[in-house]
Amino acid sequence: MSASRISTLVFAAALGCSSVGGAPPKGADDTPPAEDAALMKEVGGKADGLIVWSSSRVANHDLFTMRTDGSDVKQITQGDEVDWFPRFSPDGAKILFTRSKKGWVSERDANASDKWDLYTVATDGSSPTKVVTDASWGSWISQNEILYVRGTKIYRSTLGGEETQVMDSQGVSELDGALLQQPELSSDGKYLAITLRGSKRETGIWDIAKKAWNQTGLGCQVNWTPDHSAIYWVHPTGNGGSRVLRMPIEGGKAPKESSVDDSVFIDLPGRRSHEYFPELSSDGKWLVWGITQRGHDHDTADYEIYLWEVGSPPEKAARLTFNSANDRWPDIFLGGGAEKP
Numbered sequence: 001m002s003a004s005r006i007s008t009l010v011f012a013a014a015l016g017c018s019s020v021g022g023a024p025p026k027g028a029d030d031t032p033p034a035e036d037a038a039l040m041k042e043v044g045g046k047a048d049g050l051i052v053w054s055s056s057r058v059a060n061h062d063l064f065t066m067r068t069d070g071s072d073v074k075q076i077t078q079g080d081e082v083d084w085f086p087r088f089s090p091d092g093a094k095i096l097f098t099r100s101k102k103g104w105v106s107e108r109d110a111n112a113s114d115k116w117d118l119y120t121v122a123t124d125g126s127s128p129t130k131v132v133t134d135a136s137w138g139s140w141i142s143q144n145e146i147l148y149v150r151g152t153k154i155y156r157s158t159l160g161g162e163e164t165q166v167m168d169s170q171g172v173s174e175l176d177g178a179l180l181q182q183p184e185l186s187s188d189g190k191y192l193a194i195t196l197r198g199s200k201r202e203t204g205i206w207d208i209a210k211k212a213w214n215q216t217g218l219g220c221q222v223n224w225t226p227d228h229s230a231i232y233w234v235h236p237t238g239n240g241g242s243r244v245l246r247m248p249i250e251g252g253k254a255p256k257e258s259s260v261d262d263s264v265f266i267d268l269p270g271r272r273s274h275e276y277f278p279e280l281s282s283d284g285k286w287l288v289w290g291i292t293q294r295g296h297d298h299d300t301a302d303y304e305i306y307l308w309e310v311g312s313p314p315e316k317a318a319r320l321t322f323n324s325a326n327d328r329w330p331d332i333f334l335g336g337g338a339e340k341p
Contacts (some may be wrong), residue, residue, distance in 0.1 A: 020259060024105055024300050024325065026057060026058065027056065027057040027325025030033065030323065032070075032324065035317050039071050040319070047068040047281075048334065049068045049283050050068070051307070051330050053330035054097075054329045056300075057320075057323050059236070062076075062077045062078055063086050064123070068286075068307055069320075070320040070321065075125070076095075077097075082100040085329050087140055087331050088123075088332075089143060095120070095121050097119055097138065098110075099116065100116060101114075106299050110181065111136065111180070111181065112235075113150045118135050118136070130176075131159050131160055135257055136148065136150075137180075137182050140182070141185055145157065145159075146159065148182075148183075152168055152169045154166045166183075166208060172211070174213040179197040179198035180223065181196070184223050184224050186224060186228050186230070189208070191206065191207060191249075191263055193205055193222045194222065195233070217245060217247070218235065219242075219245070220279065223278070225246070225284055225331055227249060229248060232246040232247075233245060234278065238274070239269060240271075240293075241281060243263060243266065243273075274291060275295060276291075277289050279329075279332065281332045283334065284310065286306060286309060287310055288308075289308075292304070305320045306319050307321075
């Protein structure tokens with residue numbers, strides 16, 4: 001099957017990766033079954049790191065941290081705003097995240113830039129600081145430089161520094177009318193991995209110098225592996241209606257021949273297997289992501305956070321959260337996070 005045909009099930013993709021919206025539920029804690037508790041200790045203890053994620057368990061989404069074994073849960077942001085898409089800085093001292101300007105805003109409005117700002121906060125919750133106005137989908141390029149979306153444009157800047165435009169989708173036939181989501185810059189600075197929503201529903205690689213778009217497949221939430229030799233993303237197929245695929249990338253392009261089934265990275269067995277929000281650790285050895293059994297909505301469905309040692313049997317993935325609220329967009333820092341700056 002060609003790379004362009006790796007994207008099958010168009011109707012499923014039209015539903016997948018969308019966020020229907022609606023105010024999130026406050027959750028209630030549940031006690032992990034003995035088998036799950038043992039996996040949390042075994043798998044999470046081996047990872048020995050810190051996880052940050054966005055949860056509605058106390059109100060509108062705030063940021064929480066926990067150890068990779070599910071212990072030491074701490075709320076690190078508060079307020080009526082929606083805090084989501086948290087990302088650890090390379091040294092683990094800060095967390096970059098998107099915050100609504102006022103009250104409840106749905107993820108379906110993630111690209112309404114006038115509704116969001118970018119902030120940083122220390123891992124202990126101190127020193128919350130606005131770093132970019134009118135932007136979303138912020139990620140780190142280096143210790144002091146970030147990438148983000150505003151309207152049809154993607155920018156890079158140092159924290160609080162001058163912006164540099166990386167690309168503009170307006171007027172590009174393959175991208176015109178599409179919403180740019182979760183852009184991730186390759187380590188050599190030549191390519192952007194991007195999810196398209198709106199008029200387009202696909203993932204792909206943007207060649208910055210050539211201003212060329214190379215589609216990689218249907219689905220969403222595309223990202224580079226830490227060595228930047230491949231991409232991984234959520235595809236609308238699999239046991240629970242979605243699974244995580246992985247594909248090698250060379251010269252900003254996918255292989256000419258690639259099978260969906262041969263590209264499976266993780267597809268959790270069992271009833272709880274609707275998978276989203278994947279994020280690899282900086283060494284590529286651990287994956288954190290969200291999984292739900294019922295529903296799909298990114299704002300309200302009961303996603304739980306899981307941790308998996310890459311290459312181990314899928315059955316060894318450890319469920320880390322047991323709360324009926326919406327838990328989404330985790331990130332992992334190995335070593336537990338640095339002290340606040």
